[in-house]
Amino acid sequence: MRQKAHQELLQRIKELENENNLLRQERKEHGCGDKYMREILNNIPAPIYLKDDQGNYLMINKKYEELAHVSLADIVGKNDFEIFPQPVAALFQSQDEEVTHKGIPVEFEETIPLADGIHTFITSKFPLHGENGTISAVGGFCTDITERKRAELVNEALIEKLQKAIDEIKTLKGIIPICASCKQIRDDEGFWNQLEQFIMEHSDAVFSHGICPSCAKKLYPRLGPNKDKEE
Secondary structure (H helix, E strand, O other): OHHHHHHHHHHHHHHHHHHHHHHHHHHHHHHHHHHHHHHHHHOOOOOEEEEEOOOOEEEEOHHHHHHHOOOHHHHOOOOHHHOOOHHHHHHHHHHHHHHHHHOOOEEEEEEEEEOOEEEEEEEEEEEEEOOOOOEEEEEEEEEEOHHHHHHHHHHHHHHHHHHHHHHHOOOOOOOOOEOOOOOOEEOOOOOEEOHHHHHHHOOOOOOOOOOOHHHHHHHOHHHOOOHHHHO
16 A cells, blocks of 8 residues: 555656646746747837726837837836826827727827927727726827828928919900900909909009000101101
8 A cells, every 4th residue: 555655646746747847838938929029019110008907007119118218117007197298198098098988999190299309190009808808908009100290281381382372373264355446344243444454453464554656656746757857
């Protein structure tokens, strides 16, 4: 009996050693997986973060650290109000609440003041569910569209300037009713206007007045070339 018990004890010890080796191998593999995941996240050129259901940070990647000027060690366990100005923190909190309420990924466009200036982001936030199906965390990643927004504003300003210039250009087109005798022009309201007045009101042309040779002969015949002969 004693020998049998001794053998059973040795067998149990062997089984425990095997289980322990398996646990060590699983822990090692799990540790390698975590290491690789951290390296992948840190090499993604977009800010990525994860918060628990209380709004406290669980993780941020390297790009988030660079933009927010905060380290992972300093932000873990803290909420937005402990990191950012009150208006920014309130905005982030309201977004998290919307994601939690809807239970689906939600996309936001946000303009945030950072240490190096104003940035505009397209931010995608999504819920993470625990084992019981309830939302246990909120994750997010951002795409910086600051330069694109600046280019859009420049284009909008150029378009507005061009439209203003087009509006200021007055052109004459279509059939214009003109008197065959006095050359006055009838406008859209039925009034007759002098030719030069009508053109100035409908274009950028400005008139200066003079007398052509034919009219000069008619109006001032004594100043014409036959003046000496007549005398």
